[in-house]
Amino acid sequence: MKDDACICFLQWALPLLHMRWPGFRKVRGQVCKRLARRLEELQLANLKDYRSHLLDNPLEWHILDSMCRITISRFYRDRGVYNNLQSQIFPELIDNAKLRGDKNLSCWCIGGASGEEPYSVSLLWELSGLERKGIDLKILATEVDQAMINRARVGCYPASSIRELPALMMGRAFSLQGGRLCLKEKYKERVHFLQQDIRNEQPAATFDLILCRNLVFTYFSEELQEEIGQEIIERLTPGGFLVLGTHERFPKTLKDLTQCLQGQSIIKKEGGKISRDKQTR
C-alpha cells in the first residue's frame, strides 16, 4: 500500500472515528500495515474500495476502530517522569496519605498496553525504597485490548521494551527465559488489569495518581479529550496527580486544576492536605 494513499484514507476516516490525524502522523505505519492485511482479507484492490465497503457495512467501522489502536510502549518510557514520581510526586502523596491517616495509595494507568507502564510503576515502588515508607500501593491498569492484557499477565518482553529501565532494576526484576526477559511474579502482584474502553467506561473508584499517557490526549478528538478529561479528573483525589505523555496537553476548558512540574504534562488536582516543605509549585 502506498504511504500517500494510507495518509489520505486516515485523514478521511480518523475524524469519523473521533480521532485526530496529527496524533497518528508519526506512527501511522502500524495502522497502514493492518489496513493492508484487511484489504487482503476482504479481497479489495485498494483503499477507495475499502471506503465504499465501510459505507455499505456499518459494522466494519468497529473493525477499523480496533485497527487504529497504537500499541507502542516500553518500560520507563520518558525516564524523567519516573524520576519525578520518585523524587516529588510519591513522597508528597505518601506524606499526604499519612496526614490523612491512610495506609494505601492507589494508581490508575489508562491504556496499560502489555504491562510496561503499570509494571514500571510497580518496579519504581518496590525497588527505590518507597515501599518501605509504611504505605501500600495498588495499581489498576485498564486496557481495551484483551490480547494486550493476556501478554501483560505473561510478562515476558523483548530486550527493546526494557532498554530504558535502570540497569539495577533490570537485573533484579527480570529473568531470561527462552530469549525473552520475564518479569518476576512478585513485581506483578500489586497490578490488577481490567478490560475497559476509556471512551465508554471508567473504574468506579478514585485514585491518588493517574497515568494517561500516549492515548487520549494524542489520538482522540478534542471533544473526546474534554469528555474523558472530565471523567479522569472526577476520579482523582484532591491533591492527587495526573501524568500525561511528555508532549500532551490537558484541555484548557477543564477547571479545578493546578498545572505543575515538567511543563504541562503533570497536573495536580486542587485540594488535599499538603505538607509545606514538599509543595511542588
Ligand SMILES: C[S@@+](CC[C@H](N)C(=O)[O-])C[C@H]1O[C@@H](n2cnc3c(N)ncnc32)[C@H](O)[C@@H]1O
Ligand atoms: C500507545 S499505547 C501507550 C501505552 C502506555 N500508556 C505508554 O505510554 O507507554 C496505548 C495503549 O492504549 C490502548 N488503547 C487504545 N484505545 C483504547 C481505549 N479506547 N481504551 C483503553 N485503552 C485503549 C492500546 O491498546 C494501547 O495498549
